[in-house]
Each structure stands twice: as structure tokens, then as C-alpha cells.
Amino acid sequence: MEKINNTILSVIVPCLNEENNLIEFKGRIIKVINDLSITYKIYFIDDGSTDKSWEIIKDFSSEDKNILGIKLSKNFGHQNAISAGFQSANSDYVLIMDADLQDPPELLHDMYNKISKNNLNVVYAKRIKSNENLFKKFTSKIFYIIFNALSDVKIPRDTSDFRIIDKKILNEIKKLSEKDIFYRGLIPWMGFKSDFVAFERKNRKQGQSGWTLVKMFNFAITALTSFSSIPIRLSFYLCFFMSIVFILNSFYALYSYLQNDTVKGWTSIVLIISFFNIIVFFILGIISEYVGKIYTEIKNRPNFIIDEKTY
Secondary structure (H helix, E strand, O other), rough: OOOOOOOOEEEEEEEOOOOOHHHHHHHHHHHHHHOOOEEEEEEEEEEEOOOOOOHHHHHHHHHHOEEEEEOOOOOHHHHHHHHHHHHHHOOOEEOOOOOOOOHHHHHHHHHHHHHHHOOOOEEEEEEEEEEOOOOHHHHHHHHHHHHHHOOOOOOOEEEEEEEEEEHHHHHHHHOOOOOOHHHHHHHHHOOOEEEEEEEEEEEOOOOOOOOOOOHHHHHHHHHHHOOHHHHHHHHHHHHHHHHHHHHHHHHHHHHHHHHOOOOOOOOHHHHHHHHHHHHHHHHHHHHHHHHHHHHHHHHHHOOOOOEOOOO
């Protein structure tokens, strides 16, 4: 189909063991792009897949010069895979979405029309309904509540990395040099004009999600410590609170002594010592998390290493 304008859209697709979804994903996303009559580049980022994902991506690239593959040397994580796509893209708009088909490629039609016709810089895909399990729904909701409560940056509720951004945001992203990347926070942090398109999220059709419980937990910790200093301040608040408790407890112990009603056992002493040790180790844990982030930044290692490209 002949393109009727010079608009270029890049699609960044991080992949981890998606051999069963890639063919359907490619067909659906290209159909939408052709309906929009725009020029496109699709970047499939293989983030350390152990199945046939890379072979399929190479076949795509050999069949269509607008499909480009980037194979990372190992699994560097979802955000770093997206970062590899950002560094390669150079277009008017960039769509970020996974290949698992839980986020419908057809939504690009509404997202593109909204961002291009309303002078916006970013359009998020917002879930109004999700068929995911109750545990994942609950933990996701708790994460957004805690993050938005602790951070000055507010993440739109029920959104993910599924979004379309313009060239202005893309250029700003390329300037970033952070090691612990959290794009869901970084893009709102930039403060540009945004809106959302609502959709219903489906269950994964094929394969298993790469988001294990450990990865989700690490992702949440990265998000919270990247955009809020409140956790480290919490240690001060806890110390202050526990100091008051200790003083009050001391007055009570003195009063009991004067009333000849002293504690005869050692249980209370052990409990108090244990409780304060818990607080101390909790504080050390918070401080260690921030020191660890400083250590990661100082090492200045690359966020990803490219093993192979199809172009």
C-alpha cells in the first residue's frame, strides 16, 4: 500500500521466549500500520531467549527490510531491552509493546490518532479490565498506591510500558544515562503532555510470562528507590519513633521500680533487644539499597550488550 504521508513509526518489541506469538503479532501489527498508511520500522529485541525466537526474528528481517532484529548477549531485563530499541530508533513516533498479545496491536490505531491529532507527547494504554490472576492484580494495585504515595512522580494507574511517544520524548530518553531504568516513571517525570486510551487486557495465549515473582519484586524496588527518597528518610522517622517508645518505656520501668513492681523475668528485656535489632537491620537494609544503587551507577557498565543484529 502506498503511504500517503512521511510519518515514520518505530515499534519496539522486547521478546523473551515468544516463539509461539511472534508470527501472529507481526501480522496483526503490520495490518494496523498499513491501515494507518505510515512508514514503519519494527525492532524486535531478543532479550536472551532460549527458544526459536531469534530464528523467527531473522526470518522476519529477511522478508521485510522494515523489520530489524537485535539479539542481546543474555537476558538483561525488560527495561534494558526497551532501552536497546530506543537507542536504535529514530522516528516521529515510537510504540513500545510486548509480543505476548495480551496488549492488542489493534489499539495502535486509536493511540496513533490520539497522539497525532491532539498535539500530545505520549499516549498510554490504560487497562479498564484485566483477566490476570487475583494475586497479580492485587500486587499491581498495591505497587501503584505505594509508588504514587511515596514519589513526587505520579504513574498513571493500570498502565504498563505499552504506550506511544513522540520524537521529543525519544530524544530526551536518549540523553539519559541511568543504570537502573524504570521507563514507567521516567516518562511521566519528563512532564510532557499525555493522555490515555482505555482497553481490556486479555490473557496470554501462548507461552509463559517472563515476569516471575522475583523479577516483579526487583522491578518494584527499582521503581521505588529510583523516584523517592522517602524510604531512606523512613529510617530517620523510625529511629525518632522508637526513641520515644524507648523513653516512655524507661519511665514506665522507673515508675514500676519505685512502686516495687519491677519485672522479675528476662523475657521483656530479650523482646526489647530483639525489637530494636529488627529496626536497626531494617534501617541498614534501606541504606544498603541506596548504596547499592550508587555502586551500580559508579561502575558505569552498559545496560545491555548486543550479540547480533539483522541489519
